[in-house]
Amino acid sequence: MKIMAVDYGDARTGLAVCDRTEFLASPVGQIEEKSMAKVAEKIIYASREFEVGMIVIGLPRNMDGTEGARAEKTRKLGKLVELGASVPIRFWDERRSTVTAAAQLTEAGTFGKKRKQKLDAVSAAVILESFLAWRKNHPEEN
Template identity: 70%
Template sequence: MKILAVDYGDARTGLAMCDRTEFLASPIGIIEEKSMPKVAEKIVYAAREYEAQMIVIGLPLNMDGSEGPRAEKTRKLAGVLHNILPLPIELWDERSSTVSAANILSDNGTYGKKRKEVLDAVAATVILESYMAFRANQKKQQN
């Protein structure tokens, strides 16, 4: 199943996509937009362009598992998308995804402006890889 992952942010929203086999997740870009309706519109466009069959949105929980204002905004975005797109939409715990993405970029020697340009898309990829691992584990348990 082709899954589109979203790392929703105040100024930038990262996007990642996996192949139909759910083996490989790749960053596909960022949306530089602050308006939630415009972000939603661009996510819908990306979902259609990449033929997504599902959307996974990173849910920014606090480290203790509680939800704050950022999680509330993310839930609102999920609701907006749910009203527009006839696709399953999942919220997925994204704790530490940006930290993991920053570490990946550091390991690859990506710093400065280039890092800022790709960080959110890499974070979306981290979210998607985590979700794909969960789905693979669920399939193993069912067999």
């Protein structure tokens, strides 16, 4: 099944999608929008365009596992997306996804403006890779 991951941010929201075999997660772009309602609309639109069967939204947790104000805001976005999407929504722990994405971009030699344009989408791909690895190892829970 094709799955889309979302890395929600105040100004930019990254998107990534995997192939139908759930093997390869690829960044597919960023939504440059501050309005939560408009971000939700664009996520719903993208989910239809990419014909995904599930949306995974990165849930920002504190390093001790607790949820703060950012997680609450992300859950609100999830509810908006759920209202308009015809596919299941899952939240997935996104701790350290941006750090991992930044390291990948550094390794690839991507800096400056190009880095800023790609960071959130690559972060979404990191979230999706983590979810896919879990899903592969827990088939009974899918």
